[in-house]
Amino acid sequence: MAYSAEKLNEEKVFKDPVHRYIHVRDRAIWDLVGTKEFQRLRRIKQLGTTYLTFHGAEHSRFNHSLGVYEIVRRIVDTVFAGRPEWNEEERLLSLCAALLHDLGHGPFSHSFEKVFDLDHENFTRAIILGDTEVNKVLTRISADFPKKVADVIAKTYEDKLVVSLISSQIDADRMDYLQRDAYFTGVSYGHFDMERILRVMRPKEDQVVFKQSGMHAVEDYIMSRYQMYWQVYFHPVTRSAEVILTKILHRAKHLHEQGYSFKHMPLHFYSLFEEKVTLEDYLKLDEGVFLYYFQIWQEEEDEVLKDLCCRFINRNLFKYVEFDPAREYKKLAKLSQLFVEAGIDPEYYLVVDSSSDLPYDFYRPGEEEERLPIHLQMKNGELRELSRESEIVDAISGKRRTDHKLYYPADFVSGSEEIRKLLEL
Numbered sequence: 001m002a003y004s005a006e007k008l009n010e011e012k013v014f015k016d017p018v019h020r021y022i023h024v025r026d027r028a029i030w031d032l033v034g035t036k037e038f039q040r041l042r043r044i045k046q047l048g049t050t051y052l053t054f055h056g057a058e059h060s061r062f063n064h065s066l067g068v069y070e071i072v073r074r075i076v077d078t079v080f081a082g083r084p085e086w087n088e089e090e091r092l093l094s095l096c097a098a099l100l101h102d103l104g105h106g107p108f109s110h111s112f113e114k115v116f117d118l119d120h121e122n123f124t125r126a127i128i129l130g131d132t133e134v135n136k137v138l139t140r141i142s143a144d145f146p147k148k149v150a151d152v153i154a155k156t157y158e159d160k161l162v163v164s165l166i167s168s169q170i171d172a173d174r175m176d177y178l179q180r181d182a183y184f185t186g187v188s189y190g191h192f193d194m195e196r197i198l199r200v201m202r203p204k205e206d207q208v209v210f211k212q213s214g215m216h217a218v219e220d221y222i223m224s225r226y227q228m229y230w231q232v233y234f235h236p237v238t239r240s241a242e243v244i245l246t247k248i249l250h251r252a253k254h255l256h257e258q259g260y261s262f263k264h265m266p267l268h269f270y271s272l273f274e275e276k277v278t279l280e281d282y283l284k285l286d287e288g289v290f291l292y293y294f295q296i297w298q299e300e301e302d303e304v305l306k307d308l309c310c311r312f313i314n315r316n317l318f319k320y321v322e323f324d325p326a327r328e329y330k331k332l333a334k335l336s337q338l339f340v341e342a343g344i345d346p347e348y349y350l351v352v353d354s355s356s357d358l359p360y361d362f363y364r365p366g367e368e369e370e371r372l373p374i375h376l377q378m379k380n381g382e383l384r385e386l387s388r389e390s391e392i393v394d395a396i397s398g399k400r401r402t403d404h405k406l407y408y409p410a411d412f413v414s415g416s417e418e419i420r421k422l423l424e425l
Contacts, residue, residue: 001185001338002141003027003028003141004028004092004141004142004410005112006026006027006028006343007025007026007027008024008025008026008027008030011024011025011219012024012025012030014066016063016066016067016070016174016424017183018067018179018180018183019067019070019071020049022066022067022069022070022220023073026095026158028092028096028137028138028140028141029069029095029096029099031137032096032099032100032137032138033099034132034245035132035133036133037103037132037133037134037283038062038064038065038099038100038103038134040283040286041060041065041102041103041105041289042059042060042062043060043061043107043109043286043288044061044062044105044106044107044109044286044287045057045058045059045061045287046059046060046061046063046064046111046177046181046184047059047181047184047185047232047233047238048110048111048238048242049106049108049111049238049241049242049245050185050232050235050238051235052237052317053235053237053238053241054184054185054186054187054232054235054243054314054335056184056185056186056274057181057184057185059180059181059184060183061102061105063180064176064177064180065098065099065101065102065103066099067176067177067179067180068098068099068101068102068166068172068173068176069099070095071098071110071175071176071194071198072095072098072165072166072366073095073098073174073422074198075094075165075172075198076090076091076094076165077091078198078326078338079198079199079202079318080203081202082421083202084162085161085202085203085205086203087159087161087206087217090159090161090162091206092141092163093148093149093152094152094162094165094166095135095417096141096145096149097152097162097163098152098166098172098173099135099165100124100127100128100149100153100172101124101126101153102120103123103127103128104120104121104122104123104124104125104126104247104282105120105123105124105126105415106118106120106123106282106285107285107286107287107289107290108242108245108290109289110242111242111245111246111249111378112249112290114246115246115250116253116272116273116275117252118247118277120422121153121154123279123282124153125150125153125154125349126279127171127185127283128146128149128150128278129146129147129150130155130279132279135206136419138165150213153165153166153167155167159206159207160206160207161204161205161207161208164206164207164208165208165358166370167210168207168211168372169360169372169373169374170197170208170218170221170222170374171208174225174400175194175221176198176223177336178190178192178224178228179191179192179194179227181228181232182224182228182232182235182347186230187228187231187232189224189227189228189231189232190225190227190232191224192199192217192220192221192224192230193217193220194219194221196214196297197214197217197218199211199214200213200214200218200376201214201312204375204377207372207375209375209376209377209383210341210374210375210376210377210379211377212376212377212384212389213378215376215386215390216387217391218369218374218376218386219390219392219393221388222359222360222392222393222396223392225359226357226359226396229357230357230401230403232306234319234403236405237317237407237419239320239353239355239405239407240318240319240320241312241315241317242353243319243351243353243407244308244311244312244316244318245312247298247308247348247351248294248305248308248309249303250267250348251304251305251308251348252273252293252297253269253272253273253307253377255302255305256269256270256273259274260302262295263296263300264293264296264300266293268281268284268285268289268293269293270394272329272385284314291313294309294312294313295309295313297309298310298358299311301364304345304348308348311409316411318349318351318408318409319406319407319408319410320405320406320407320408320412321405321406321407321408321423321424322404322405322406323356323404323405323406324404325351325352331422332352332406333348334422335350335422335423336420337349338416338421338422339413340414342412342416342419343411344412344413349408349412350406350407351406351407351408352404352405352406352407352410353404353405353406353407353409353418354403354404354405355402355403356400356401356402356403357401358386358398358399358400358401359385359396359399359401360374360393360396360397360398373385373386374386376389407424408423
């Protein structure tokens with residue numbers, strides 16, 4: 001029997017708090033889960049620093065990746081099965097892409113990427129196409145199979161219906177992380193009727209569409225996403241932790257460039273500092289490694305690195321005030337001057353952080369592909385863009401919301417009346 005068609009002797013299941021059970025019958029999927037590159041995702045948190053705000057948010061990208069796989073498995077094995085618009089030969093490709101879509105995420109992913117100018121999607125492709133256990137499994141399916149999986153994840157694969165399962169405005173990736181993140185943070189915002197959405201989902205040429213009768217379930221999903229971004233993902237306390245984390249990494253890199261002699265050599269960081277990160281180097285990084293260094297850097301001679309690491313490890317986070325950089329730039333300049341006079345480095349201790357989200361948009365030429373609209377299939381077969389039928393979605397469609405905050409260490413500024421007055425404390 002060809003490896004691509006090989007099944008396990010009996011179905012394996014993972015007990016899951018969101019989907020109840022995750023079912024694996026394909027030998028290739030089971031082998032991929034067992035690879036060291038996939039197991040590494042157990043050591044990368046799904047929500048980065050959010051555990052410092054919502055203490056339950058300790059779940060990993062391993063959990064999430066299995067969840068995305070399970071949603072896609074349900075779609076291709078039940079919802080799409082037997083429909084003429086669906087090419088059954090794309091089934092295993094869809095499952096592998098769903099399972100591996102986050103394979104290249106690093107520790108505290110987005111903060112880490114910004115500091116060192118990295119892109120997890122590039123590393124996902126590198127792991128799939130490189131000299132890895134994952135690549136060996138995929139190559140057993142066919143010589144060109146790793147490239148097909150990488151192309152689906154990069155959104156360049158020729159069958160756009162397959163791509164849309166994991167990369168669109170309503171896809172398996174978002175459907176899993178909204179529910180999973182809501183479950184582990186303990187909030188109610190991210191819950192929506194996924195069972196109903198799956199029931200009204202239909203394959204249509206190069207995209208997934210939804211029966212008109214399921215419009216309210218899709219509306220619920222859009223609003224869940226909107227609420228989760230502002231109540232969880234952009235929570236100001238989480239952003240404070242990210243600011244400190246980012247500044248730790250910036251400070252450590254700066255010290256290395258200045259020839260500073262670390263008490264404990266940051267071996268795992270040298271390739272990052274020098275912007276020569278190999279795939280082998282990258283795969284050695286996880287959050288345990290980062291936290292180890294943050295722990296020992298509390299004993300460094302450099303006061304800034306030492307203080308920032310103490311703050312992160314012990315959750316002594318920066319406070320924040322609302323801030324409008326367009327109108328209050330003079331205030332920021334004055335605060336920076338006062339910080340310098342007080343012996344506080346504003347580069348590390350006075351930080352403007354901005355968050356922005358576009359909850360739903362219809363396609364506009366020249367914009368990113370994932371903004372392809374959600375279409376409803378009317379009773380007569382006609383396709384209608386969601387916001388043209390839904391007043392709720394129309395109200396938020398195309399409206400970008402941006403939020404700015406100014407972060408600072410309250411304990412450092414408590415003695416300066418002038419700084420406190422500018423910060424309106």
